[in-house]
Amino acid sequence: MEASRLEQQDQPDEGERYQELLALSRVSAAISGLWDLDAVLKVALDNILKIMKGTIGGILLADEQTQTLSYHIHQGLSDRYVEKMRLNLGEGIAGRVAQSGKAILLEDISIDSRVAHPDLVSAEGLKAFICVPIRAKDNVLGVINVASRKAHRFSSKDLHLLHSIGDQLGVAIQQARLYERLRKARERYRKLTRQILVAQEDERKRLARELHDETSQTLSGLTLQLQALVGMVEKSSGDTELIARLKKVQSLAVQVHTEVRRLMTDLRPSLLDTLGLVPAIRQLADTRLRPLNINVSVETIGTERRLDPEAETGLFRVAQGSIGNIIEHSKAKNATIAVEYQDSELVLRITDDGKGFDVSAITDVEESGRGRGLFSMRERVMLLGGTASVESKIGQGTTVWAKVPIVHGEEHG
Ligand SMILES: Nc1ncnc2c1ncn2[C@@H]1O[C@H](COP(=O)(O)OP(=O)(O)OP(=O)(O)O)[C@@H](O)[C@H]1O
């Protein structure tokens, strides 16, 4: 008998409707807040069997690509039955329900001519059978089966209730699938970000090394040669105009060399690899903030130790981004950088006493690049399994902090 006919014959009264609502809200409470499809199906089936006072049942889901239905969860059915019961849409009882979106209720499935595998059904000893669609909007996602081996008859009220549960489960399944898609997309994005960051660090290392080995060496030679030339001209001719010009050229060469050194440290300070995070941060603070008359203190709390290179690089980039922001935006006079080594965490805190800003106004990366620094800092720290945040109030300075786990046994240095 199909649901539409049943519904006309046999509408539930007020009391039954109340019981039905109660059962429905129980299922809904049980599955709400579950994001994992397997967990949703398991909890739903447990609750359905409890409500129906049954012990045999299962949930079959449709595969959109193959257009087949198969069991995703079951109770009280043999593995052989579940394994073999793969149905095309339109095939057997479940296939028909999935195709038409209409429920089927049978007093004895073992004698029904529409059954796809009668041998399996009789071997399983199934009799009373109820099958309802799991719907989400106009799509049928699968079916719920509840069966009995006894000559028990499911009522039209059971059917009605199960039908409503099917509709609710449809929404929950769709949500779980969307969540899964979102989770996968986020995972992909994280993987890609990590790879981009690794490639960027490699490229920076390569450039820094090249600048060190080639450009910087050549500039050293050039400065020395110019110095020697100045000495020679001073001794031989005493041409003051020439000496002054040569000295100017030499000082320009020194200036270029200093610039190249600064570029090298910005790209990848060799101190980060040789001595670690704190010396590299100290060097950065000294070379970037002090020349601008910003007082800066770099403090360590706890026992300083080496972390894995990825963590040291990530944290160094956070410090670098924050120092860049202090220089570009803060108008601060004082800054403090604290590196706190706890048992299982490292906390980096960069504070300035500058003009501050409204953190809640930075909600996205703007075309101008505004927001890129802060968001990429957070992303880097998250990739290290940590957390990061920016706290600031207009007129009251800014604090950036990052907390990353220190994995024991993986410490370096
Ligand atoms: N220490 C700070 N003091 C005052 N304002 C700040 C500070 N740090 C960040 N800001 C504000 O937050 C905005 C976003 O910073 P973020 O580092 O994300 O981008 P940006 O510095 O503008 O660009 P980029 O870092 O790509 O060069 C800045 O434009 C600035 O307005």
Ligand SMILES: [Mg+2]
């Ligand atoms: Mg910035």
